[in-house]
Amino acid sequence: MIRVLLADDEAMIRAGVAAILATDPGITVVAEASDGSEAVELCLAHQPDVALLDIRMPRLDGLAATVEITKAVPKTAVAILTTFGDDAYVSGxxxxxxxxFLLKSGDPRELLAGVHAVAGGGAYLAPEVAARVLATFRATALTRSANAKARIDVLTDREREVLALLGTGLSNSQIATRLNLVEGTVKGHxxxxxxxxxxxxxVQAAVLAHDAGLVPQ
Known part of the structure; x- marks a missing residue:
């Protein structure tokens, strides 16, 4: 049985969400909170498997409550359930x-799927949120790749070969063997x-090598 704490400052919203959760025989609501501070206190008291938190709540908002619950009750998986899917909120x-991160406007089945996912140790994003996160990740990855390629322009061909092998985690002696060099020469490179x-x-070198595309994926 997945034990859930539900936190929202609007009683009607709590009632509606609780009703949706009640349709799943594997989920039970063990406590309800009307603000973030109360949510933290009830998590400490009930040790729920999942805490469903709204973002905009009095005393302590959902983002701050997430941080406190995650630190104080690490066994409790936090999922945000909100009307506001702004990128800043998702990131926070x-x-x-x-x-x-779930939206109140989403399909009730998404709510149930999300609760099961996070309770099982996984993660769950509302589809529209996931699409934006993926788009942002791709854009960031492209920018990071372009910056990395520009940075390594100052290297010689041999130095790029060494950097590529650093990216695979090889030691200086292993790189020397791979490139038929003496270890001292590799150390200098x-x-x-x-x-x-x-x-x-x-580690920084390895990350840069991957970002620059020197290491096969």
Whole structure:
């Protein structure tokens, strides 16, 4: 049985959502809150599997409550259920630890699917929200890729080969073997790459190599 806490400052909304959840025999509402602070307190008291939070609530809004619940009751998966699907709200919720973002205007089946998903350790975004998140991710990835390719323009062909192998997680000795070089030469190339690209560690180098497309996907 999935135990749910429902938080919304409008009693009629809470009643409607509770009625939808009641249609699923595998879900039960164990507590209801009318503001974010009460939601945090009830999560501490009831340890629900899922906390469904509205965003705009008095005393403590849903985004702030998400952060507190995630820290104080890590077993409780938080999902936002709101009228407002603005990108800033989506980003704030996910950054705060929410595993789901649902819209009140969505199909009731999405609500049930979302509760089951986050309760099972997964994540769930309303379809229209997921579409925007994916579009934003793609745009960001394209920008990141273009910036990375521009950064590595300062490298020689050999240095790019070394950076590509850094991206696969190889050590200096392994890179030396792969490129038929002595380890000291590879160490020198790595040092030069770090200096020219303003990198401080191999993890940063690996990320840059992937972003620049040097490492096969």
């Amino acid at each position: 919720a996910l950054d705060g630890g929410a595993r789901g 790595v040092s030069t790459i770090f200096t020219r690209l303003a990198l401080t560690n191999r």
